[in-house]
Amino acid sequence: MGFFGKIFSALKKTKDKISEKLSALFSGRRIDDEFFDELEEILISSDISVTTSMEIVDELRERVKRDRISENEGVVAALKEILTQTLEKAEPLEIQTPAVIMVVGVNGVGKTTTIGKLAAMLASGRKSVTIAAADTFRAAASDQLTVWANRADVKIIKSSEGSDPSAVVFDALTSAKAKKTDYTIIDTAGRLHVKSNLMEELKKMSRVVEREYPEANFYKLIVLDATTGQNAVNQIEFFDEAIGIDGIVLTKLDGTAKGGFVVSMCGELEIPVVYVGTGEKLDDISPFDKDEFVEGLF
Amino acid sequence: MAVFSGLSEKLNHIFAKMTKRGKLDEYEIKQAMREVRIALLEADVNIGVAKQFINSVSEKALGQDILKSLSPAQQVIKIVNEELTALMGSTNSKLETSSSPTVIMMCGLQGAGKTTLCGKLAVYLKKQNKKTLLIAGDVYRPAAINQLKVVGEKAGCEVFDMGQGNPVEIARKGAERARSFGFDYAIIDTAGRLHIDDTLMTELEDIKKAVNPAEILLTVDSMTGQDAVNVADTFNKRLDVTGVVLTKLDGDTRGGACLSIKAVTGKPIKFSSVGEKLTDLEPFYPDRMASRILGMGDVLTLIEKAEQSISEEQMKKIEKKFKENSFTLDDYLEQFDALKNMGDIKDILGMLPGVGNKIKLDNAQVDEKAVERMKAIILSMTPKERRNPAILNASRKQRISKGSGTTVQEVNQLIKKFEMSKQMMKNMKGQRSFRF
Incomplete structure (x- = not known):
């Protein structure tokens, strides 16, 4: 069998759902070293970082020994508990009005779509919402956002393509202050x-918010694509260093990727996941539920 | 460019350990391959692919009398390189065409x-x-x-x-x-x-x-x-x-x-x-x-880019100037332009062998605007000053800084950098042929 053929058959196995792999692993197996090695691989294949996966497995190994767990159900329960505890390390984020929410992230993760859905969700509680179309770079970005603003039935402040994004932010804040808008x-x-000049631009926008509207609660949310791999951790670290990240929105969870990297983020960086996106419809957004997320991994 | 630099960092680290040993046994290859595997996983290579890759490389490494070879690390790198290339496809592909359109x-x-x-x-x-x-x-x-x-x-x-x-x-x-x-x-x-x-x-x-x-x-x-x-x-x-x-x-x-x-x-x-x-x-x-x-390093791309933006003639001229020690700020300016033609400076640095993993490029903060400022400084000098920067006194420097919208410190820094590269070139001369 050729190299590709061999890889392909190897992939057949890893392609299946994690849950299936886990249940296969847990059904009628001796809990030995090989078991833990395989478990580690399963965790990595859900994009949990290599380091975190190793830590989780070490912790599990210890608990199994300490509590003398011998049956599979006990191991599953212990693993779920460890994952939930890791996610709990990050304090949940409560968004309080008047709020300014700045949404950042790398290209193509779903920022604009997330904002549309978020606006609709926040507006449904009889609150006023204004969207600032400060993506003045990508072609037709503000057109896209306008469609979402109409769908969510909220106000939008925009400017022409190529204009200074900080100026758009300034205009939106001026309007928000005058009209006592709940969410901007x-x-x-x-x-x-990694593009330092673009990160500087973001810092500037952040400074404008702090300077112009100090009374508001300022939240900076990063949008992460669930299909992203280990690079997601680099993304959040750079953005966090530049402007300080308060929470995560995990998008595209309706695919087959599970976004396991957030386990590392909650555990190590203590940044909570606030919302999850599960599609392109207006109501395809919901608050993050850690138990549901852990169940989803299985 | 930072593509793969993390992975190369790790592999280099592994192989650096091997180089220090001189001779290897099967166990050590296994250790090295374990680290290669982790590096691959951290690089988002699929688990199945990574496993298969490691098996294939280990087999070849052992089969080729690596233990007897003079430089085991080099041989392993060669095999890993060949396998990686084979895995990604051996040559680049062009777009298919059909009858129009x-x-x-x-x-x-x-x-x-x-x-x-x-x-x-x-x-x-x-x-x-x-x-x-x-x-x-x-x-x-x-x-x-x-x-x-x-x-x-x-x-x-x-x-x-x-x-x-x-x-x-x-x-x-x-x-x-x-x-x-x-x-x-x-x-x-x-x-x-x-x-x-x-x-x-x-x-x-x-x-x-x-x-x-x-x-x-x-x-x-x-x-x-x-x-x-x-x-x-x-x-x-x-x-x-x-x-x-x-x-x-x-x-x-x-x-x-x-x-x-x-x-x-x-x-x-x-x-x-x-x-x-x-x-x-x-x-x-x-x-x-x-x-x-x-x-x-991505030497091939780099050479191609360099050839596109610096002509052979220019190269010879610069080399000659180094030899005669008549390299002036004018030539320095020309180099900046040539660099700009080549594209993003970060890309170029990333392609250089060794640089990609020695300097963290993101921290190095190669700023194209800084290059523009340096150019502005040189352009604010008189031809005489460019030929002989030694005559730059305080008032000349002040004039230059005003003319270029910079500060005297920046002017000083540029002169220092220029002298340093002049010195560096002088030292490099004679070691081996030097490209740009």
């Missing part, structure tokens, strides 16, 4: 976290 | 970068004097048609759209238009969709049937994780894609997904997208990428 949501252009 | 169909998940890629391909084809029609087949995402129109305008090519109609009809009519108006290429943008969305996947199959494209390009975000195999496999099974394009490679992702995709689909990776400008599209060279993974 700022869309920003997608940017790769 | 050649129809290219895009597909991929949401946010992979399809619409931008349409514009980049159009610009790429325009350089070959090909006329391209862009077809707006994404009728679902709000303003996607507008986005393609703006992109088309920037790329200087026509965009065909029928509003929010039926994508299959749009593709058919668009291809017809391309045929009757003598376009060389027709590129169909499609809506991003999940590989498990059966309705939308069927729609793609229908578009394929309707227009019989010569190329079906799967666009994949290079930051994709373990799920890349599922996505690539499903798209390939349903559409039998002809090639893959990797986007957002200008980030710091290690891009291991491309190894997985190649392994699971067997289809070539044809292009890589390396920036936000419409010109930021490169052919994908598996051999160069493999060298990059191993920290050997």
Whole structure:
């Protein structure tokens, strides 16, 4: 069998759902070293970082020994508990009005769509919402956001393509202050976290908010695509260093990827997941539920 | 560019340990391979692919009498390099053509970068004097048609759209238009969709049937994780894609997904997208990428770029000046311009062997604006000052700083840098032939 053929058959196995792999692993197996090695691989294949996966497995190994767990159900329960506890390390984020929410992230993760859905969700509680179309870089980004603003039935402040995003932020804040808007949501252009000049632009926008509207609660949310791999951790670290990240929105969870990397983020960086996106319809957004997420991994 | 630098860092680290040993036993190879495996996993290479890769490399490493060879580390690097290249495909692939127009169909998940890629391909084809029609087949995402129109305008090519109609009809009519108006290429943008969305996947199959494209390009975000195999496999099974394009490679992702995709689909990776400008599209060279993974630098690309922007004559002139020690600030200025022609300085540094892993490029903060300021300083000098910077006294420096909108400190820094590079060149001379 050729190299590709061999890889393909190897993949057949890993392609199946994690849950299936886990149940296969847990059904009628001796809990030995090989078991833990395989478990580690299963965790990595859900994009939980290599380091975190190793830590989780070590912890599990210890608990199994300490509590003398011998049957599979006990191991599953212990693993779920460890995952939930890791996620709990990050304090949940309560968004209080008047709020300014700046949404950041790399290109193509779903910022604009998330803002549309978020605006609709926040507006449904009889609250006023204004969206600032500060992605002045990508072609037709503000057109896209306008469609979402209409769907969510909220106000939008925009400017022409190529204009200064901070100016759009300024205009939106002026309007929000005058009208006592409950939520001001700022869309920003997608940017790769390694582009220092674009990160400077983001810092400037952040400074404008702090200077112009100090009374508001300022939240900076990063949007992460669930299909992303280990790079997600780099993304959040760079953005966090630049402007300080308060919470995560995990998008595209309706696919086959499970976004396991957030386990590392909650555990190590203590940044909570606030919302999850599960589709392109207006109501395809919901608050993050850690138990549901852990169940989803299985 | 930071592509794969993390992985090369790790592999270098592993092999550095090997070099220090001199001789190796089976156990040590196993240890090294274990670390290679972790490095691959951290680079988002799929677990199955990584395992298979390690097995294959270990087999070859042992089979080739590596224990007896003089430089085991070098031999292992060679094998790993060969296997990586083989895994990614051995040569780069060009776009297929068919009787005019050649129809290219895009597909991929949401946010992979399809619409931008349409514009980049159009610009790429325009350089070959090909006329391209862009077809707006994404009728679902709000303003996607507008986005393609703006992109088309920037790329200087026509965009065909029928509003929010039926994508299959749009593709058919668009291809017809391309045929009757003598376009060389027709590129169909499609809506991003999940590989498990059966309705939308069927729609793609229908578009394929309707227009019989010569190329079906799967666009994949290079930051994709373990799920890349599922996505690539499903798209390939349903559409039998002809090639893959990797986007957002200008980030710091290690891009291991491309190894997985190649392994699971067997289809070539044809292009890589390396920036936000419409010109930021490169052919994908598996051999160069493999060298990059191993920290050997992307020397081939670098030399090609250097040759494009610095003529042989210029090179000789500069070399001569170094020899005669008559290198002046004017020549320094010329070098800045040549560097600018070569593209982003970070890209260039990343391609140099050893640099990619020695300096953390992101921390190095190579700022193109800083280069512009340095140029401004030199341009604010008189010809006499440029020939002989020694005459720069305080008042001259003050004048220069005012003229260039900089500070005296910056002027001093530039002079210092200039003297340093002059000294460096002098030391390098005689060691080996020096390119730029």
